[in-house]
Amino acid sequence: MRLLIVEDDLILQDGLSVGLGISGYLTEVVDTCADAREALAGGGFDGVVLDVMLPDGSGLDLLAALRREGMSLPVLVLTARDQVNDRIHGLDRGADDYLGKPFDLEELAARLRAILRRSEGRAAAHLEWNGLHLDPARMSGTIGDRELRFSQREFTILHALLERPGVIIGKSALEERLYGWQEDVESNTIEVHIHKLRAKLGPAFIETVRGAGYRLAEAS
Structure with a gap:
């Protein structure tokens, strides 16, 4: 499955690409809201891993705009802001799941599998x-x-x-x-x-x- 990673931290970009690649995902990485929009306009992605704090704006504002425009791809939000109110805000802006930093790559991969299979209309893991x-x-x-x-x-x-x-x-x-x-x-x-x-x-x-x-x- 192809994932778009929207993250501006170079070390985290590399870790996500390698870790999710081991879990069977093909990843593409961008680091701004503008580049994310351009990549998603090209299509071909099954899901998005989205950081909140990006150089040219808020990932959550981007997500809310994309949802208003009809984008239905599963989106997992990554952020260092992991208080309850932050999670509620992220989910209400259109996130399918929310994971605070730091996080475990295996948990991230498992959460992605869960939201992706829900998007396919199935509940079973197999x-x-x-x-x-x-x-x-x-x-x-x-x-x-x-x-x-x-x-x-x-x-x-x-x-x-x-x-x-x-x-x-x-x-x-x-x-x-x-x-x-x-x-x-x-x-x-x-x-x-x-x-x-x-x-x-x-x-x-x-x-x-x-x-x-x-x-x-x-x-x-």
């Missing part, structure tokens, strides 16, 4: 399809009594397909999940990872729809 039980927290899965391990990119593709089972997901949409703004897209990356996933899940688990993309095969 994703299931055709005998596969996928655990986003561990980037692993099981089929029967067989445990499966996935690389970060394999997991990202599989998770995207499991979010919308039976729906065709285009190659370009999957590439957006794998690559950031500054990364070059390798032409055959998706095909390589689909091949590896089929080796683990079975050759018929993921269907290729010629000229359109990929989808999960109907449950047998």
Whole structure:
């Protein structure tokens, strides 16, 4: 999943990018309200991690404006101001969750998983399809009594397909999940990872729809 991190502290930017990357997220970082607006206008994000104190204004004012304009992305607010009234104010401006600094990266990743799955309309932590039980927290899965391990990119593709089972997901949409703004897209990356996933899940688990993309095969 692609996250936009809006944070002006360079050390925290790096820590968030590395830590959330380990948890399976693809992150893009900006450090101002203006840059956040520009990035979000381009689309392609699944959620936002938003600092309150930014060089060109308040993250909460930005959030309130974006909500008025119809933005529905899940937003987790980070701030050093963590009194009850501050949390209430942040939630009332449109935040889906609120985490005070300093914070634990594993807790942040877990809170993000929670608000993202709520945005998808599901309550269960695991994703299931055709005998596969996928655990986003561990980037692993099981089929029967067989445990499966996935690389970060394999997991990202599989998770995207499991979010919308039976729906065709285009190659370009999957590439957006794998690559950031500054990364070059390798032409055959998706095909390589689909091949590896089929080796683990079975050759018929993921269907290729010629000229359109990929989808999960109907449950047998």
